[in-house]
Amino acid sequence: MSTRDRVPAIGIDLGTTYSCVAVWQHNRIEIIANDQGNRITPSYVAFNDTERLVGDAAKNQAAFNPANTIFDVKRLIGRRASDEIVQEDMKLWPFKVVAGSGDKPKIVVKYKNEDKEFAAEEISSMVLGKLKGVAETFLGSKVEKAVITVPAYFNDSQRQSTKDAAIVAGLEVLRMINEPTAAAIAYALDKRAGVDGKMSVLVFDLGGGTFDVSILTIDDAGIIEVKGTGGDTHLGGEDFDNRMVNYYVSEIKRKHKVDISSNLKALGRLRVHCEKAKRTISTAIQTTIDIDCLFNGIDFSAKFTRAKFEEVNMELFNKCVDTVETCLRDVNMSKGSIDEVVLVGGSTRIPKIQELLQEFFDGEKLCQQINPDEAVAYGAGVLAAKLSGMGDKAVQALELIDVTPLSLGVGCDKDLMVVLIPRNSPIPTKKEDNFYTIRDNQSAMALWVYQGERSKSTENYLLSKFSLNGIPLAPRGVVRATVCFEIDANGILHVSAREITSGRSNAIKITNNGSLTKAEIEKMVEDAERYKFEDEVHLKKVMAHKALTDFVYKSKAKIKDYKFRMKLRKSGLSVKDLEDIDEQIEEAIQWLDEHPTAEIDDLEEKEEELNEICRLTKLKLTLKD
Template structure:
């Protein structure tokens, strides 16, 4: 496989909050790659037990039985601080434990193989990315290295950097980070290029499991050129929040009926969350469903009817916020509603009838575009970009030109705790802008440059990306010495800041460090080693499980073989051999692969010697 490394195409990965998807350009078109279960999307879920680590479908399938050690929603933690109010709110609902790590980074605590382990969100995300990488490698028969990974349009610099780190830990070379709604627009443009005969304005409404984005793009004739005009969104709004409202309502109802609080019972909450998610999906098709759970808490069965109307009332605040975000995006783009030609729905939560109804009413009964698959469009677009960046000469890839924007304003903190913007939000990228500042006191020898991202007037109300110092300013009265701050954003929407003393030419650069949650190379390398270790452990576990199952099957087969051997002289020896092996297996559940193989061969030598059965005579 290693010999084919250079021939492997680049893949596109939609790293979602609840589900992830991988795609690749093959045979002149995009292929969505099914996982080992045959599913085209994979749950963004990782579980740990005393025996093994599970990723994807197998992890999600056992969440109700093992909630404290089953991790989901890692995307809601990535690039955030432990003290973030949204992290604190989520922690009240998650069945797994999150603690404060170094420099206020959140760490997830699980029990794995009898020991307590701590993981950063980047590590959990890297495990999911690793699963997508394996899925692609199994399909292509080659080692995959290059990838394009998507992120919510409203992710800040720290969250984008953390996603790149997750890719590095998974041994992926992340050649580009692109915004999810932009990737969906690429998918729409490729699928409808023959219908796009003039410049059109497209609004992508992307409501997923954990994040929400709105992007307004202009698409040129043929759909090859995409120019993003404005983005808006909320990195903490999606289907998970709708589930949480349902869970909270059910828990209140349980308390009302039996005067018992089940919120401290993590297993009960895990089962309830699974039932609510299932009910939510049913309510997108039916007006009524029921939630039925046996022995939910303290032996009490729980059953209640849940109507679509009740679901809509519980979540109306979220739905209204979605429409307000669409309004903000149009405002930023300076575009009136009638000038929007297409409204494209992306993300599983756009299947909710009330969301579609409110969006249609906002656009004055305009038909919504459902021609792209809401679960797969983002991975589809990412794979097109991956093909283009890796030199694919197909016309659809070659003609693709993407002009994206920065989602949030970038600037520095100045005197009086004021945030001074250098690059306004919705500025086309890549971009490079500079601003000149004066010293604030006499003979000032140095300046601490604080770089922020956000939309608030006060510096400290925004997200601090990093701080660095430039020293060696020649003595001069206040306001005389001048410094130039240069902000440069690359195609991945990732920032580099340079400060320059104009009189001497001395410069200093911002290095994203642990100060804002970015992992250093040593930490990434250690996590890569851990990822390899976990993968090897998983492989060893599978080998042992296969050997264990092979021995069990051998015992079963031998029992069947001796059923009709009444006159065989070796019968008693065979029966004793089967009984001894069965007893040994019961007493040696943790036996090694070699021991299991030896016992299988030993049993076969007793029950199936070389001279056994000559013309069916024992």
């Protein structure tokens, strides 16, 4: 099959607050604009009495429909409802999150006057489906394969859940790639002519909800090797916004003796204005927040200064710089050995972040040559081109060597974490270790798989547990089992165990707690098709309603024109005829106002009635000119 005949694979940056899609076309990467003409799409999904909204349309109505507008779902995916982080976030979100079966978080919304529950994977799949549709419209063909980015610090459960979301959206995941690594690809292609030998690059990726630092080397042969990574999957622009919202909630309580923390609409409107003000003070020293009737008929006005924003968030800013220092220490590198610091993610536009980084690197200039909002999608698009056999020689020459961000091991006796794969190990990788029974005549071995850096296993994140049953009865320490940990190119862990003392073997592959079952995925795929069909039907109704409305108002404007009325009078129409036409047009306008959700059949019938009036009164051809 020739390159021209191949269906391109796309690259998707699935972000906490905004997402972006890219594709290789015409020998370069294209960042694809959505139906609103925007190159980034809000990671928002909303539900109301008549329809489901995704992207810009969902975000634009968030302040007025807060309980049914879902955002930040990346902070839920692959987590448990009982997680402390999830519990804290639930206090800030205007939408409702409950614990489902297996402690899986479920988002509850009202859709078409019914309560509906959605898993985080399902909401993410809707965002992915939107981006898939945007790409298909742009390319004029079906898209089935994608490279999807995840934060470098995502654990195994979060990665698997993201992959599940892609499957529900109808996408085959060619590769999941860490966001800073994707940004490094974008940087490497931008600098490919200028790389001489090998250079060390630190990618500082601070987005809307996640933060990653990766240290990589790039050489002139196109090899990108990740040396180490660090970060926080719960730190970003949303947290900076939340701190300002909390600050103003306290100010309102102090000045007006009113607590608006339980008023979802007021909080939603305040959050929208804080986000806008945050963007403004990236280039200005201060701005003003003005919100009419924020609560109880009271208008709210306040200064939003860069100084106050920095004061409120300085602890988080310093945390970012501390992570850079830790990452350098982990890979035994000094800050002087870094040739370039590359900024990625919208939150790197914050002046104080740039100032602190520049101070840390002794005044060295930061690289801001690549678009911080688009770099991750750009890199994902390049890798998608390589894996699907597209792209030029430079793309095909690219070679990635990534690392696992967190240590992986088995919980043993006395709460000890035995590490099989240390953090920052190159992937893909495979490691084995032997474990022995701890009691006489033990018939089964329970294996608890953890991810994290603490010496106590229970202080790390429990990925999964399973039992190796039917082992031979023997004194303690005699029966041996070999446990194998294997991380694939997507950073997803597969675990197997076999008992070899008696020559019998039994291998079990772990499905982590966060991933969906096959039945759950199939049901979500069916639901996704149904929602897609409902969206299409609703869109057709909206467009039919709009077309009829345009025709009616065009008719009204035309018939009210004095010269046109005189022309009709000369053609033989009486004053009474014209009054009848006026009346029927006004009736049509009233009918449209009273039937905003009219079915297509009713709309077509009403249009036929108006066409008949136009035909009988010799208006049809004139109005359609």
